[in-house]
Amino acid sequence: MKQFSSLDLQQKTGEVQRSAFVEPVVITNHGKPRFVLVTVEEFSRLKTSANEPVPTELRGRKPVEKRGLPSDPLGRDTGDFDAFVLKIADHALSGKDRPAIDAEIAGAERRLGIGKGGARV
Structure with missing residues (x-):
């Protein structure tokens, strides 16, 4: 179980919330446990x-x-967010799915009425 000080709660609110989303978090005051989030x-x-x-x-x-x-329009499993992001990064770095990604971008540009480089069509 993670612990954060009351000062951490003020200065690192997002980190405290993300941690509490995973498991209960202890908030300490002067080194003593005071609250559980x-x-x-x-x-x-x-x-x-x-x-x-x-x-x-x-x-x-x-x-x-x-x-x-x-x-995912390319059919990747979105059930495990961390694995999904790692797979996207791997595919982006390796160039895999490039034609499908280009087609997806072109389709979005058509729907938004913009051309290459963001110019309005």
């Missing part, structure tokens, strides 16, 4: 397992991690 889903799960009511304003929200990525 958890996702709404984890908080709701804990309340439910303790047979306590979940606050109304927290009910019915869909967790972000379940939304997933849109499908």
